[in-house]
Amino acid sequence: MSDHEHTSTHIDEVDRSILKILQSDGRTALSEIARRLDMGSATIHERVRSLEEQGYIREYRAILDPKLLGIDQVAFVQVETTAGRFSEVAERLAEHREVQEVHEITGDFDLLLKVRVEETDDLSEFLSKLGESDGVRKSSTNVSLRTVKEDGRLDLNGQ
Amino acid sequence: MSDHEHTSTHIDEVDRSILKILQSDGRTALSEIARRLDMGSATIHERVRSLEEQGYIREYRAILDPKLLGIDQVAFVQVETTAGRFSEVAERLAEHREVQEVHEITGDFDLLLKVRVEETDDLSEFLSKLGESDGVRKSSTNVSLRTVKEDGRLDLNGQ
């Protein structure tokens, strides 16, 4: 197997363990990680710093409850763009506050947006804006009636 | 309107400020939050504890980079279930490791799944399992060719 990576060395099992721990609790103390992995905390400190620098760890966040905060109207909007302009339109739509996700997708439409707002009124307002947007030919919306699961964590156990 | 809430009182502007700070950096020190909001750090400590207890803060997490970790095949799968069984099927599908989201939606299908795997082979394997699942009548899959935006943060600035 050839080493065709950039500058980023490949991560080892210790790094993967650190990522798993921090993904499930981003506030775990370095000293606690060191204890669990039976290593010095200066070592863990250096590895975490390197994982952050290489970009494996993008950021740390508190995960808030959308329902309690009243921001729990979710809709998925498929968008058909004028020929060949989907990337440009995607970038533009990504700037909207209510748009949480933008994907270029296969199928009858070109883009899929995940939109999150407080009330259905806000959704209807967004769809008006969308309809008038440059490069948008048509759209089709599916509203989420109930979110059964919503979990951004990555499965680091590789099968 | 009857008071059918538990014990949770409504949150004030200070609480919202704390949530904003922790949503954008979950590792911000309590003492740093105290400095920014010009309050004692014992006060911030107590408020954060209460926000956690009430459920406004669900958890703290490191956000990892799916691309660097090679878990970057995303697909959206719409599922039609046998009449009236969508909730039950939704719960069951939510248990799969590769399923990040499950929504009950309006439209021609009943459920929308967001699926994330390492390779297209894993996706095809998942779709096989799905097709044989109890209560699943048919499904339609759109693969994400490029994720332009993917951000789970809530907009706490309320318009």
Add this chain to the structure above:
DNA sequence: AATGAAAGCTTAACGCC
């Protein structure tokens, strides 16, 4: 609810291996 102060931990930087 909010606070200052004190005790116990944690982080981050250093030099050594």
Add this chain to the structure above:
DNA sequence: GGCGTTAAGCTTTCATT
């Protein structure tokens, strides 16, 4: 790359208001 040490800073508790 990994480690122990150490100073600075942080969290957590508690008595006071």
